[in-house]
Amino acid sequence: MRHRSKKDFPVSDIRRFLEPGPIVLVSSAHKGERNIMTMGWHMIMETEPSLVGCYIWTENHSRELVRKSKECVINVPTVDIAETVVKIGNSSGRDIDKFDAFGLTAVPAKKVGAPLIAECYASFECKLVDTSLIRKYSLFVFECVKAHVAATPKFPTTIHYRGSGEFMIAGTTVAKYRRLFRPEML
């Protein structure tokens, strides 16, 4: 699997990659342990600050690593590593080191202790800024503090989970409705 060369990207614009709803990989680390989980339940909650809400279930091994370190990296994979994404979602960090098991490359982040995944299209370094909704909703509110995005292609071929083991693969991107937008809505 090839490494994706990435550039700095404005944190207030990461909605461009998360709002379309792709499956993402959450990487985390705490006290010498690291893990990756596959996640489909997330949403943009604000652009400035750059807030993202994520559902991390009590059964996810990553939950305690994220909760204790108060950090994670949200990585956006594309269809070329879809099989690996599925394997990550169907194994547990209790049993294996997923970087080693699936041949993924951990790259040190700039502002958090959790590693970036070199093979992903984009990586968003995040700090946990609100823990008050974890117990009731398993909802982790993160602030993205540093974003890395591959220079090309402009529109990644992300994968989107439909349930039942089925994925929608991102199709074409169209700009033809742009003329209908009020300038302040773009």
Place this chain on the structure above:
Amino acid sequence: MRHRSKKDFPVSDIRRFLEPGPIVLVSSAHKGERNIMTMGWHMIMETEPSLVGCYIWTENHSRELVRKSKECVINVPTVDIAETVVKIGNSSGRDIDKFDAFGLTAVPAKKVGAPLIAECYASFECKLVDTSLIRKYSLFVFECVKAHVAATPKFPTTIHYRGSGEFMIAGTTVAKYRRLFRPEML
């Protein structure tokens, strides 16, 4: 625009249509007024009960209709009405009745006062079950209490917002990774 004939669908399975991340239309009604808003920031928060989190901004005219009625319908449009979806997102219910202005058909819901949109692929009747996050995060937590989904096609060609007036149109759906899932993860 054609009406989509819909069937009852299990509320615990609406993630099949929301988790892939489509732009949705939120319809609402309160004291004789009705409205529709275009929304891209939403997430599944639980399947049983069927919870959906939605960001409804203070500037959205729908916000007060939803807050006061404590109900809405989340409708899933497809690419055939993309132009209408954009027009809805770039106009305000302060100025117009969007059903009339854009030729959409309001159909009475079964369990809420807000109307279904006949031209959408799916419609999820929702009750507002948690108002505690509205002030801080503009986050509305809804429970879907009734779901209506078109019988065909199985996989709707939804539209996914990338920002800057650009949409990703849902591509093909693949089941080839299904064999990699543990049965309890499907």
